[in-house]
Amino acid sequence: MAPIYLTFIASLLLASSTFCEQLCLEGCKCEDHPSEKLGPHLMIDCSNLGSSSVPRDLNKFQNYGRPMHLKLSKNIIARVSKADFPENLPIIALDFNQNRGVMITDDAFMNIKGLRYLGLNDISMPFTDTMKYLKGMTKLRYLYLNKNYQFGEGLVPVSLFSGLELKLKDLSLHDCYLKGIENGALANVVITGSLDIGANQLDHIPEEVKTLKNLTKLDVSQNSIKSIPSNTFEGMSKLRTLSLSNNYINGQSFKTDSFNGLKLKELRLEKSELNTIPSAALSSLSSLKILKLNNSPIKTIPKHSFNGSYCLEVLDLTNVLVEIENTHLDGLESCLQKLYLNNMQIREIPKFFKDFKVLNYVSLSGNSISEIKMDDLVGTTITELDLTENPLHRIEKGSFEEFPHAISLIISDTRLSNLSFVRDYEYGTIKTIKLGNVLPMCDCELAFAEYRVLEIHGNCNFNNTKNVAISTDEFMSVTSHCWPDGKMPQKKDVWAVVGDNSAGTFSTSILSYFCVFLFFKVLNIV
Template identity: 25%
Template sequence: MQVTPLACYILLVCLCMDSCRNEAGALPRTRSRRMQRRGLGRGSSAGHRLRRQPRMELLDPAVPGIPLINIDDSVMGVFDSLIGLGEHESSYSVLPGKKGQCSANGMVMYDKAVWSPKPCITCLCSRGEVICDTTLCHPLNCPHTITPAGECCPVCSDTGSSLDSSIISLDDISELSGDSPEPTDLDNTNALPSARPQPGKDELLGIEVIEIKEDHKKDEKKRKRKGRRNRQKHKGHRRGKRPDTKNRPAGELQYESDEDDGPFRIPSNFPIPIPPMEAPPLPSGCSTSDTTVSCINAKLTQIPPISDPDLTSLDLTGNSITTISDEAFNGIPNLEWIDLSKNNITSPGIGPKAFKILKKLKRLYLDGNMLVHIPSELPSTLEEIKINDNHLHTIDEDGLKDLKNLVTLELEGNQLSEANVSPLAFNPLKSLCYLRLGRNKFRIIPQGLPATLEELYLENNQIEEVSEICFNHTRNINVIGLKHNKLEEHRIAPLAWINQENLESIDLSYNKLYHVPSYLPKSLLHLVLIGNQIERIPGYVFGHMKPGLEYLYLSFNKLTDDGIDPVSFFGAYHTLRELFLDHNELKSVPFGIDEMRKLRFLRLNNNKIRTVPPERICRTRISHDDHDTSEEEEDSEDSRLEHVHLENNYINTRKLSPHSFSCIRSYCSVVLKPQKTK
């Protein structure tokens, strides 16, 4: 009987101990269920929706959290994972009975306050109890993973080294943790924001953190700024302040949740690039090929906006463009060739710096516009400029400045004359070789021509005189074109060009010449005198030339048999290759042609010739053998003649001697039909 009371006492003590154990274990399970009902046990994804994640314990440091956009002067925070709230309780001392406040590192935390004492760990003050949890990470399907510096979750090793600079999709971002001050920041903070639950439609997105009230002390703002600077040092944490929508960095974009939980920002260490601005498409009628854009006759009224640094050629011929702005070529700075011919561009419509950006421009064509002066600020790289058929009426001494590389300049069809072109206008052109000033109003050769000039064309002007000083400084000139002017032979000074050593071609067609001019350049090879009123070729007029004249064109003149002397071609017998005497008044083949051993092309058509003696074109040599006193041998030396034109004369082809063309290898080269009749 004495054993029974003792056994009852022992049994009672055991029951009390079991009861205490059950109560102690019930608290974590109750807390875990409470947190699950609030939705805090769900991890947040990087997309617009939240996903339920599998439970994981003590993983690597987390990706920084994403602060929500403020609503009604409060701040909302998203915390990655609080699934294990009942599993990992803090050892912080709890202060029950003081409105649910907690104590952490000597600091008082309000009820619902959230902070991060260590990287990748988030704590919550709930009714006087401190509950902490670590961040959950998305499982990876790759053989090798690494955890980048300052990050909480591992990544695949092939992309982990470039997380900060590479672009990842939203679905690849697993969990984003909340942001709170470091433990060192807690010492500098006296007042922490409180939070209240923010329920969603189906799931609870996060915890709303109320902003600090305006009536706090002024020094709290200073401490807050200091804490913000400290947080910036840690790349693994995002700022918890209200995002500034006005001064948002380019790497931060804003989205809205499908669950109507408010917008959020992507962290800056996962930049979402802004897509490049695409250039507007080319207008209809334009085409592109390699490095060229062609908009010929495309009905454009302005230069199309093109952005292509690789473009080198732009053809805008035949449109209705009137202006060229300073920014017209900003998107195509590497152009080398521009053709703006046949538009309606005016001088006031061209910006002063329209072409300045084109540092590689070599060719500029502005033919057929309405320009009154040469555009300013042209690139010094230009090698060719064409401004034909405009309304240019002046070129001052600065009109062509800085164009030291210009080789070709064409200004035909304008209103230029010696009165409005400065003698210093061509001074800057240190490389000019080719100059066209035709169809203007010059009466004399322009002064101040560049010393480098090789070809000069002044056709269709009103030039009446060639003075002795015209070409004093152009020692390299090779070609001079003066057709369709008003020149007479006595208005050409004897020393105008006779001493030129490189002048090989002169075109004096359609002037008022009555004789072949004397004192022609010694180096002359090519002389064109078509369409004058020439009646005579003076004797020895070509005798001073070295090496000798090769091409002589005297078509459409008034030459007669008396106007050609036996020595008229002296000096050209051994050099002349082409001789044009067609459309004159010759009645016979001129003397001396049979002496021209290099002659290949002879035109005598459209004259009044009636017969062709054997010796006039093909020379016949008769030699005597000293041993045979009575035998004569007819030796006909071959000629180089390839074409002979004698049509439209009065030749009776049936009466022609068989030896008239014996030196010509092929009779097909002799044109005799048709002939005129009385």
């Protein structure tokens, strides 16, 4: 009975796919599309067809039972009006991106009041006139106006959203040559999620931003901001993520109360002109968990630099100009979980990793580490270590012994020629290995190593004739001669007992089949 039912389901899926193709608009592509923002829906992609108008046969989708996303980007549509959209179309998302010069009439969207997402990027839209076509669009949540260059004064005027009473989740004005936002310009807009005004020509944080009391994320990266005055974000108590990256911010840019009133969880200051840690300004951010300072010319990290009222979980110091020492990270021993120390000329695994109680991920890519010594990692809590682009050629025997947890290794672009080191350890000591551009031979040494880990991500060289993906049926086939009976023994189910409760079996595919079996069992089909 089960095979018949599975065949029936496969037939239904095939019929559904065929139905979508038959229903689709001429020249367009239709497919089911999952979306975190919009949920599952039918994507109708009519982009880049050279169309001069909205498709005329949309009426076939009237009263269609599923939400739809209509993409009309990269065409030459000159005019959009109410007549283009018949009534009862379930369109929830609409893209007119890169239809430069398109004119949208005031009543254009009257028949698609369920619209939740509107993309008007790069349509040569001046911000001088009110967007009257958004009047009454009470369900609109995502509005994207990127790359509409505002030459001249470069302002977001009061008139743009006047009288619209928009209640958005995200508003994006990225890369519009903006120099400012007029006071009152956002008075008719409520934003409960993100405002992106990055990649503009702002030399200060616009005062009007303070009116967005419900904003949770603000991106002002890639501007020309040089200072963050006192109380810049006063009243924005719901803001959780702030990106000030890629601005002209240095150690003198902050006041001690620059972040007064904020409850930030994430602060991004990468690609700035900071030469030290702005400890005084950060000290009041008691909720701060993620701090990104990478690619900044930081030359000094004074002791207790991170000893504020916060306790960081993620810290990125990639490509800073200081030799990292244990005293630099004082105060973070009990909370730091992820640490990025890439491209810092580090020659050996830092000893201070042992001081951290919950540090599970460390990235040391692009450094000068040539070997992992026996005592480098013992006593740490690290479960994933990235050593990409290091001259790593040796892993000393015993380096992973007595680990209370499984560890995953990323060794792409290193000098390791084989994985024989894996055989020194019990099942479950090393969970996964990501090889990237490391290409070992498809030999028995590799087969025995693969048997001792959950999965190896990467390829091996088979007889200099082709590359074979490791941890696949093909790999097992080309290495079958390595085993007495011509078949690799079943891997032991050890992953749940070495600290990773998310993996209870050696094969996710088998787990999937088991779940399907249970599903049919509930339906009394098998």
